[in-house]
Amino acid sequence: MSSTQKSLAYSIPNLLTYARILAVPLIVLCFFSFKGELRDSDFARWSALVIFVVASITDFFDGYLARKWKQVSNIGRMLDPIADKLLVSVILLLLAATQDIAGFSLWAGVIILCREILVSGLREYLAALQVSVPVTVLAKWKTTIQMIALGLLLVGPAGDKVLPFVSEAGILMLWLAALITLYTGWDYFRAGLKHVFDD
Numbered sequence: 001m002s003s004t005q006k007s008l009a010y011s012i013p014n015l016l017t018y019a020r021i022l023a024v025p026l027i028v029l030c031f032f033s034f035k036g037e038l039r040d041s042d043f044a045r046w047s048a049l050v051i052f053v054v055a056s057i058t059d060f061f062d063g064y065l066a067r068k069w070k071q072v073s074n075i076g077r078m079l080d081p082i083a084d085k086l087l088v089s090v091i092l093l094l095l096a097a098t099q100d101i102a103g104f105s106l107w108a109g110v111i112i113l114c115r116e117i118l119v120s121g122l123r124e125y126l127a128a129l130q131v132s133v134p135v136t137v138l139a140k141w142k143t144t145i146q147m148i149a150l151g152l153l154l155v156g157p158a159g160d161k162v163l164p165f166v167s168e169a170g171i172l173m174l175w176l177a178a179l180i181t182l183y184t185g186w187d188y189f190r191a192g193l194k195h196v197f198d199d
Helices: 001-009 013-028 044-069 074-096 101-127 138-162 166-198
Strands: none
Touching: 013 044, 013 074, 044 074, 044 101, 044 138, 074 101, 101 166, 138 166
């Protein structure tokens, strides 16, 4: 690693990425007692939501600031997508454990997780071929809807006491994100297959 890359490892954009990774276990801890038992209190849910919202905001600013301040680094490029997928995957598992996502709605989470794994593998393969797959506008909308859905589901029953149907809105938006995920996932896969067969 060059001296420049070493100095960029502790730049503000990368510190924001590290904070997003750190937010993942903090959100999980909100739902567990000191005895290791899964709990479900209003305080736990609101705390988890606050951490999640802050983490989601860092997702925008780390990339924006890295480009604006010309502090794009190798470690940032590597950790940014990992941080995003960790946040989404772990929260989906947590919501399944608390049964905020249950029954048929679990399929929405499965679709989102499968797409994340598929696209990660595809990007890794194409990177070896020095081929980049640009993020589409629809994929960005999917991410926005998905993050809102996860936030609503995290606060869940605690949010229902403030505004009715928060949990139902979260499930609806999760399904909307899953449907868009199917489309964008196929779009990425189709673009990737072209390079696989051309190779």
